[in-house]
Amino acid sequence: MNLLTHTLDSLWQVVLVGLLLGAGLPSLFALGVRALDTGRGSDGTPNPAARTAAVLCFAVVACAILAGILLLASDFLAGTFGIDIF
Amino acid sequence: MVGVRRTGRVSRRDAEFTPPSLYIHVPTTPQSTDVTAEFVVLLVVVVTALAFDFTNGFHDTGNAMATSIATGALKPKTAVTLSATLNLVGAFLSVEVAATVAKGVVDLDTVGGTDLLLIVFAGLVGAILWNISTWLFGLPSSSSHALFGGLVGAALASIGVQGVVWDGVLGKVLIPAVLAPVIAALVSTVGIWSMHRLTRSVSNEHRDRGFRLGQIGTASLMSLAHGTNDAQKTMGVIFLALVAHGTITADTDMPFWVKVACAVAIALGTYLGGWRIIRTLGKGLVEIAPPQGLAAESSSAAIILTSSHFGLPLSTTHVATGSILGTGLGTKGAEVRWSVARRMVVAWVITLPCAAVVGATCWALAHLIGGMPGVLVVFAILCALAVFMWLRSRRQPVDASNVTADWDDKLAPAPGASETVTGEGRS
Numbered sequence: 001m002n003l004l005t006h007t008l009d010s011l012w013q014v015v016l017v018g019l020l021l022g023a024g025l026p027s028l029f030a031l032g033v034r035a036l037d038t039g040r041g042s043d044g045t046p047n048p049a050a051r052t053a054a055v056l057c058f059a060v061v062a063c064a065i066l067a068g069i070l071l072l073a074s075d076f077l078a079g080t081f082g083i084d085i086f
Numbered sequence: 087m088v089g090v091r092r093t094g095r096v097s098r099r100d101a102e103f104t105p106p107s108l109y110i111h112v113p114t115t116p117q118s119t120d121v122t123a124e125f126v127v128l129l130v131v132v133v134t135a136l137a138f139d140f141t142n143g144f145h146d147t148g149n150a151m152a153t154s155i156a157t158g159a160l161k162p163k164t165a166v167t168l169s170a171t172l173n174l175v176g177a178f179l180s181v182e183v184a185a186t187v188a189k190g191v192v193d194l195d196t197v198g199g200t201d202l203l204l205i206v207f208a209g210l211v212g213a214i215l216w217n218i219s220t221w222l223f224g225l226p227s228s229s230s231h232a233l234f235g236g237l238v239g240a241a242l243a244s245i246g247v248q249g250v251v252w253d254g255v256l257g258k259v260l261i262p263a264v265l266a267p268v269i270a271a272l273v274s275t276v277g278i279w280s281m282h283r284l285t286r287s288v289s290n291e292h293r294d295r296g297f298r299l300g301q302i303g304t305a306s307l308m309s310l311a312h313g314t315n316d317a318q319k320t321m322g323v324i325f326l327a328l329v330a331h332g333t334i335t336a337d338t339d340m341p342f343w344v345k346v347a348c349a350v351a352i353a354l355g356t357y358l359g360g361w362r363i364i365r366t367l368g369k370g371l372v373e374i375a376p377p378q379g380l381a382a383e384s385s386s387a388a389i390i391l392t393s394s395h396f397g398l399p400l401s402t403t404h405v406a407t408g409s410i411l412g413t414g415l416g417t418k419g420a421e422v423r424w425s426v427a428r429r430m431v432v433a434w435v436i437t438l439p440c441a442a443v444v445g446a447t448c449w450a451l452a453h454l455i456g457g458m459p460g461v462l463v464v465f466a467i468l469c470a471l472a473v474f475m476w477l478r479s480r481r482q483p484v485d486a487s488n489v490t491a492d493w494d495d496k497l498a499p500a501p502g503a504s505e506t507v508t509g510e511g512r513s
Contacts, residue, residue: 003257007265010398014389015269017396022388022409023277026300026380030284033296037288061300068307068391072314076179 025064032057123458124200128331130465131203132324134210136351137468139320141217142229143173143355146316148364149226149386149406150308153379155490156368159298160305162359162486168302169309170357176313177349180321191254192237194326196245202330204452205240206323207461211468212236212445216437218475224362224370224484224497225433228401233319234259235441243446244453255438258399263434266389266400270408274385275416281377282417297376304383309356311390312402317348324348361484362497367407369493370426372414381416385409404434423493 035054036046046054070077077083151165160168192209194202213232220227234255241249285293324344328334334341368374374382386402386409393400407430414422451467452460482497 003253003261007257007261007398010393010396011265011269013396014393014398014400015272017392018269018273018385018389019276021392022273022385023280023381025388026277026384027280027284029296029300029380030281030377033293034285034288036296037292061303065303065307068387069310071391072176072311073179 021064025061028057029061032061120458124331126458127200127203127207127461128327128333130461131207131210131327132347134207134214134465134468135320135323135327136347138210138214138217138229138233138323139317139348139351140355140358141214141221142316142320143170143352144358144360145217145221145226145229145355145363146312146402147356147359148367149402150305150312150383152364152367152406153374153382153410154298154301154305155364156374157294157298157301157376157379158490159301159376159379162361162364162489165305166357166359166486168306169312170353172306172309173313173317173356174349174353176310176315177317177352178345179310180314180318191234191251191258192241193245193249193251194237194241196249199330199332201244203327204449204461205237205244206327206330208240208243208449208452208464209233209237209445210323211448211464212239212441212443214468215444215471216441218472220433220437221360221362222475222479223429223433224366225430226363226367226403226407227430227433227437228263228403229316230319230401231259231263231434231437232441233323235438236445238438239442239445239447240449242442243449259438262398262400263404265398266404267408267411269400270385270389270405271412271415273389274381274409274412277385278378278381278413278416281381285377294376297380300380301376301383304380304387307387308383308390308402308406311387312356313349313352315402317352320348320351321345359486361486361489362479365484365489366426366430366497367410369490370423370497371407371410371430372417372420372422374410374413378410378413378417378420382406382409382413385412425495 032054035050035057038050074084147166147169151160151169154160155162155165194205197205210233213229213236216227216232216235217229238250238255281297321340321344324347325334325340328341328344329336372378386406389400389405389409390402393405407427411422411427414420448464448467452464454460455463484497
């Protein structure tokens with residue numbers, strides 16, 4: 001019974017975060033790709049507003065990947081250099 | 087001096103009826119006086135553990151890299167090289183103090199010394215043989231489940247029913263195995279659906295170029311995570327073996343050579359590339375284009391990196407497979423090859439019991455023959471079976487050259503299939 005409640009409790013968190021990061025981030029990335037493409041003028045270069053929006057989208061995704069790497073290395077950094085990130 | 091102090095602590099603890107623990111038993115109760123034989127057994131166990139690490143590497147290359155290879159984001163050889171490098175780096179990032187292998191699944195605290203070495207050895211042999219057989223059939227199955235299975239079998243055979251923590255088997259192995267593919271499929275279905283909606287107006291060429299780049303990022307993250315999590319398991323096994331032998335105590339830091347050996351073994355395995363499994367995941371389950379690839383990789387990476395923090399450790403293999411399947415479900419008109427999916431599910435269900443049976447058999451065999459000869463006989467059988475299965479695989483080879491050939495419902499593409507594809511492309 002304890003196991004069941006524990007599992008259910010973990011389950012909704014994993015699903016929620018999974019949807020937020022696992023589906024949300026690639027959607028944001030897709031939004032960036034779209035901004036670059038639709039903002040393209042007749043000469044083929046994207047207009048500044050579209051470019052800024054795209055860069056913003058990609059930056060958020062890049063930050064998330066960086067956070068992922070830091071998460072993996074957090075024990076190592078804490079153990080070796082005494083840096084606590086999370 | 088230290089030995090005397092420890093003995094004193096043991097007797098005091100015993101007086102309080104504390105259950106015997108591995109840490110106290112091992113250094114104080116050498117069970118055999120034949121030092122050379124004991125050392126040979128330890129050596130064989132360490133080599134076997136590294137062999138498991140190696141199979142772990144090539145078995146799981148596909149989890150991170152299959153979709154990138156399938157969409158052409160990375161050339162097959164580039165993909166495995168990148169993955170191997172990141173596995174190597176990842177392995178050095180893992181610092182978990184290591185007597186925690188299979189903790190909460192097998193109760194190894196009640197045995198020590200040579201008995202423990204034998205259980206660990208038999209468990210590893212079970213896991214390796216299962217990993218190689220599933221690779222032969224191109225089936226992605228969880229290496230952790232195989233290791234748990236092997237150890238459960240060996241523990242059952244030697245200690246008995248009380249040697250297995252059944253709650254742990256249910257909570258750490260069975261429930262996550264059922265939930266992982268479902269959660270992953272849900273996330274990647276939502277992801278691919280929303281990505282398709284957002285990029286409807288974008289030309290395929292621009293869209294695919296962007297998504298391929300994104301795929302490389304997420305695939306790299308997964309490789310790094312794999313090195314960090316999985317090399318650690320083997321480090322734990324070797325640590326356990328060293329403690330059982332009495333070379334180190336449970337309080338010792340992880341020896342550096344163990345880290346290096348495990349990191350190199352998993353990286354070499356990854357570089358070898360489990361092409362048969364990569365092919366099943368990348369071509370067999372669903373047709374993967376760059377959007378599907380990015381959706382699948384993102385879903386897998388997000389779930390694998392976060393799930394253990396929420397107390398629900400999910401197997402990489404199950405998550406990766408579920409994610410890839412989900413992209414098929416979320417794409418209009420895409421075909422999911424359910425027959426392939428069914429074969430995988432069957433493999434998952436029987437992984438634990440099969441590895442357990444092999445583990446138990448190996449333990450019984452080594453135990454019957456006894457001592458160093460027993461271990462050596464089982465090790466020889468392991469080598470023979472591994473070579474046999476490798477030779478079998480040469481009959482239908484899958485390698486970097488034909489891994490992305492069209493799926494024709496067979497694991498290995500018909501000879502010359504890749505040439506045919508290129509030929510059609512040219513005409």
